[in-house]
Amino acid sequence: MYKFKNHNGKGKRWSVYVQRFTTDVGVVGGLIEWFDSYADAELAAEEMKRDGRFYGIHIYNRSQETADAEYRSR
Secondary structure, three states: OOOOOOOOOOOOOEEEEEEEEEEOOEEEEEEEEEEOOHHHHHHHHHHHHHHOOEEEEEEEEOOHHHHHHHHHHO
16 A cells, blocks of 8 residues: 655655545545655656556656745745
């Protein structure tokens, strides 16, 4: 079963977005997890796929400039 990492997104460039996630009490939408590297994001996405409760899994990247700007603004 996939365990959420709950990483803070400050300064991170890679994210895994999940459109829907099935829980014991129903379906949740719009989950996002942040990672330092593409490899970490890809590993998490593969774990989610094997878990079977996640649908619409996508990996996104934002520019380092955007990641740094968000980090500085907090």
